[in-house]
Amino acid sequence: MRSQNHYSLLLAPLAHDATQTLQQQLYQRIRQAILSGQLAAGTPLPSTRQLAVELGVSRNTVTAVWSRLQAEGFLLSDRQGSRVSALAQLPAPAHTDAPDETWPVAARVVPLHSRHRQSDHALALRPGIPALSHFPLVQWRRALNQASQQPQLLGYGDPLGEADLREALAQHLTLARGVRCTPAQIVITEGAQQALTLCVSLLTNRGDTGWVEEPGYRGAKAAMHLGDMHVEPIAVDAQGLAPTAQDWQQRPPRLIYTTPTHQYPTGAIMSAPRRLALLAAAQQHQSWIIEDDYDSDFRYSGEPIAAMQGMMQPTPVIYIGSFSKTLFPALRIGYMVLPPQLLPVLRPALHELLRGGHRPAQQALALFLRRGDFNRHVSKMRRLYRQRQTVLRSALQHTLGAQVPLLGGECGMHLVLQLDQEIDDRALADRLFKSGYAPGALSGFYLGAQKQQGLVLGYGNTSTSQIAAGIAHIARLLNL
Numbered sequence: 411m412r413s414q415n416h417y418s419l420l421l422a423p424l425a426h427d428a429t430q431t432l433q434q435q436l437y438q439r440i441r442q443a444i445l446s447g448q449l450a451a452g453t454p455l456p457s458t459r460q461l462a463v464e465l466g467v468s469r470n471t472v473t474a475v476w477s478r479l480q481a482e483g484f485l486l487s488d489r490q491g492s493r494v495s496a497l498a499q500l501p502a503p504a505h506t507d508a509p510d511e512t513w514p515v516a517a518r519v520v521p522l523h524s525r526h527r528q529s530d531h532a533l534a535l536r537p538g539i540p541a542l543s544h545f546p547l548v549q550w551r552r553a554l555n556q557a558s559q560q561p562q563l564l565g566y567g568d569p570l571g572e573a574d575l576r577e578a579l580a581q582h583l584t585l586a587r588g589v590r591c592t593p594a595q596i597v598i599t600e601g602a603q604q605a606l607t608l609c610v611s612l613l614t615n616r617g618d619t620g621w622v623e624e625p626g627y628r629g630a631k632a633a634m635h636l637g638d639m640h641v642e643p644i645a646v647d648a649q650g651l652a653p654t655a656q657d658w659q660q661r662p663p664r665l666i667y668t669t670p671t672h673q674y675p676t677g678a679i680m681s682a683p684r685r686l687a688l689l690a691a692a693q694q695h696q697s698w699i700i701e702d703d704y705d706s707d708f709r710y711s712g713e714p715i716a717a718m719q720g721m722m723q724p725t726p727v728i729y730i731g732s733f734s735k736t737l738f739p740a741l742r743i744g745y746m747v748l749p750p751q752l753l754p755v756l757r758p759a760l761h762e763l764l765r766g767g768h769r770p771a772q773q774a775l776a777l778f779l780r781r782g783d784f785n786r787h788v789s790k791m792r793r794l795y796r797q798r799q800t801v802l803r804s805a806l807q808h809t810l811g812a813q814v815p816l817l818g819g820e821c822g823m824h825l826v827l828q829l830d831q832e833i834d835d836r837a838l839a840d841r842l843f844k845s846g847y848a849p850g851a852l853s854g855f856y857l858g859a860q861k862q863q864g865l866v867l868g869y870g871n872t873s874t875s876q877i878a879a880g881i882a883h884i885a886r887l888l889n890l
Contacts, residue, residue, distance in 0.1 A: 420456070424465060432467055433632065437475045444494055453494045455485070470603070474632050477607045480763075488765060533848035534876040537675070537824040537868030540735055541794055549783045550737075550774070557773035567766035570757075571598025571745070574776040579745060582779055587703060588716030589729055591747045597760060598745050598767055602702065602732040603629050605746040608763070609665065609700055609728055610637035612756055618664035623651055625855035625862070627674050627702065630667040639665070643857040646673055650680030651688065658691055666692060666699045670718045671706040675826055675855055675866045677818020685718045692726040699727045705735045707788045709821045710796045725749050733775065735823065735870075736788055743767070743775060795823055798869040798877065805881040810888075823870030826852060829863040833888070839865065841887055847880045 420443075424435050443449040455461075458476055462469040476492060479485040486495045557563065570576070576593040583589035599605040606629060614620070616638035622630050624643035634641045642661050644653050651668045666688070670680035680688075692699050701718050709715065719729040732744035748756060778784050802825060806814045810827075817826035829835055835851040842849060852864030865884070869877060 420461065420464075424467065431635075432471050433474050433636065436465070436467075436471065437479070437636075440475065440479060449494050451494050454490075455492045455494070457491060470629065470632070473603065474607075474636055477604060477636070532871070533843070533846055534872045535842075535867050535869070535880045536848035536871065537850055537866045538735065539868060539871040540738065540823065541791060541871055542738055543871075544791065544794060545738055546783060546787055549781075550778065553774040553777040553781070553783070554770065556777060557770045560770075560773070563769040563773060567769045567772075569761045569764040569766050571596065571767060572769055572772040572776065575772045575779075578776045578779040582784070583717075583729075583747070586714065587706065588720040589747060590720045590723060590725075591729075595748050595750060595753065596745055597748060597764070598743065598772060599764075600742050600744065600767060601734060602704065602730050602744040603633065605730040605732075605744050606630055606633040606667075606700065606702075607636070608746070608760070609698070609730075610634055610639065612759055613698055614639055614664050619661050620665040620667065621651075621653065621657075621663040622667050622857065623669065623673060624857060625675060625852065626667070626857075627669065628855065630700070630702070631857060634665065634667075641857065646676055646678055648678055649684045650678045651684070653688070653691070658695060662695045663697050666697055667702065668699060669702045669704065671703055671715050672709075672818075672821040674702075674704065675818070675824065675850070675852065677820065677822065677824075677826065679715060679820065680718070682721075685721060689718070689722045689726065697726065701727050701729045703729060703731045705822045707736050708792050708795050708823060710792070710799070711820050719747065724751055728752075736784070736791075741771065741775070743772065795870060798872065798874060799825065801874045802867060802869050802877050802881070805878050809881050809885045817864075824866055824868045827865045827867055827884075828852075829865065831863055833863050835863040835865060838884075838887060842880075842884065845883055847883065849880075 420440065422439075424432050440449070440455075449455075456464070458469055458472040462472045465472070476485065476487070480487055480492075485492050487493075573593065575598060576596040579596055580591055580593045583591060597605070597608075599608065610620070610633045614637055618639050620634040620637075620639040620641050621644045622634065622641055623646050625646065626643070631641055642657075642663070644651055644657060646652060650670055650673050651666075668680070668688070670685060672679065688699065691697075699718075703717055706714065706717075717729060719725055719727040727749065729747040730744065733741050734744075799819060803816070803819070806816065806825075806827065815828040817828065819825055829838075829852075835853050839849055839851040849868065850866035852866055853861040855866075856862070867880075872880070
């Protein structure tokens with residue numbers, strides 16, 4: 411894996427001040443190496459984690475590039491890793507060292523310094539990481555051991571995922587989230603990011619318009635950028651995504667990405683009138699809505715809010731989610747629920763693109779759901795996260811004042827601390843990182859020029875003692 415002959419060209423540093431993003435640079439580097447024959451058919455490539463560490467970039471950067479190369483047929487991936495596809499051996503272009511000028515200049519993902527580093531997964535206050543030390547390993551190991559004893563699971567399975575998991579998941583989503591679906595509508599993916607990438611690659615053409623929330627999830631923007639879409643930020647208010655009539659008239663979207671149950675990162679909840687208006691407008695303009703329901707299992711006040719997907723039938727909604735927040739990120743199991751009208755159109759392409767994923771892990775997850783282990787774990791974590799959020803709020807109010815401006819809190823594993831506009835939240839986040847804390851910079855979630863300064867404070871994998879120490883350190887850096 412460390413052969414200079416094969417990988418020296420991959421490990422050359424990426425330029426942080428170039429006109430191309432890091433993803434674009436890495437994509438062009440690997441693509442050109444394959445086209446020129448420097449990476450021959452069958453050549454195994456480093457894991458996304460290893461290459462991210464070697465290059466000093468986020469693993470998401472490498473994963474996004476891998477997903478694009480796989481979708482275009484340059485790479486093949488299975489349980490043994492990723493390797494160069496024989497189908498990718500094409501004649502070299504006339505100028506192999508020329509930059510690809512067909513990539514839109516506006517197609518930029520968020521700069522590296524606003525993303526999480528690969529090494530910060532265990533740091534305090536990082537958003538999006540569950541309480542890993544509280545995961546029920548005994549129950550999970552029992553389910554995994556039982557699944558691993560089935561030799562038939564060692565071969566390729568259904569490209570859309572294990573039937574047992576799709577059935578268990580359909581039942582869970584119907585009961586817990588109000589999703590209206592059958593197992594046939596569910597596609598198991600390697601995390602929610604692959605689901606996003608598939609939506610873009612299968613439902614859009616180059617130059618189509620995609621709407622994203624402003625501020626919003628960077629992974630959705632990255633997926634659209636990699637699909638050569640024209641990405642438009644749509645403002646978020648207290649009721650969630652807020653497109654205007656002018657938005658629909660002047661820049662109608664092909665795809666709309668939204669997090670209606672718990673907007674990321676502000677925590678806004680899309681109201682029922684806003685949801686119905688969005689559904690109706692999407693049908694009128696023949697747009698597809700991607701509803702990302704990433705952490706709605708952790709709601710702390712009132713009854714759970716049902717998914718938007720179940721509000722209208724037939725629906726223009728593709729519902730996606732994963733188990734990264736509810737269980738653990740390394741599981742790498744996500745899913746999407748396709749509208750029935752899309753199934754006959756997309757099934758042939760999905761059968762070509764997917765290989766069914768890690769079958770024993772999917773079977774284990776099906777057992778975990780059916781035995782009630784999943785619901786028991788979620789209930790336990792809901793109590794733990796509520797307690798940790800209370801501690802975080804108390805520490806912020808005690809240290810920064812009773813009127814500290816906060817966003818969110820009814821759901822999920824993070825709060826947003828709003829800062830004065832003259833404070834550089836990215837510089838503050840960098841200083842905190844050096845001290846062992848990894849909150850996100852709120853301004854890094856914006857695509858447009860108008861940015862709110864703040865810190866996205868995660869408490870899922872942060873103990874109460876770490877919370878108190880972290881907030882005290884933030885106050886010192888702010889000279890409070």
